[in-house]
Amino acid sequence: MMRPEEIRKLLRVDRFEPLRIGLSDGRCILVRHPDQVVVAERHLLVGLAKLERSEPLATPRNGEAIAKDWMIINLLQITAMEPSNSVNGRPRSQRRHK
Numbered sequence: 001m002m003r004p005e006e007i008r009k010l011l012r013v014d015r016f017e018p019l020r021i022g023l024s025d026g027r028c029i030l031v032r033h034p035d036q037v038v039v040a041e042r043h044l045l046v047g048l049a050k051l052e053r054s055e056p057l058a059t060p061r062n063g064e065a066i067a068k069d070w071m072i073i074n075l076l077q078i079t080a081m082e083p084s085n086s087v088n089g090r091p092r093s094q095r096r097h098k
Helices: 004-011
Strands: 019-023 028-031 037-039 043-048 069-074 078-083
Touching: 004 037, 028 043
Parallel strands: none
Antiparallel strands: 019 028, 019 078, 037 043, 043 069
């Protein structure tokens, strides 16, 4: 289990990069802005842009935006937190070296 302090550190870096939170049920949440996540002792409260089966789970792009829905995640459900390799939910373009 990740400790709340470790999660806060990942969310509060100077230059935040979007993160993916992997859950034990196979779902993944894209955190595009750290202000959409509240860290508690045993849970995360995550504001979501939408909560529809056809849409990926993701926070709003802007920290000032009002979330359309929310999820409470038990820290025991988190299997991974890693850089998403995307910007605002879109894959980064590949840089080509000449």
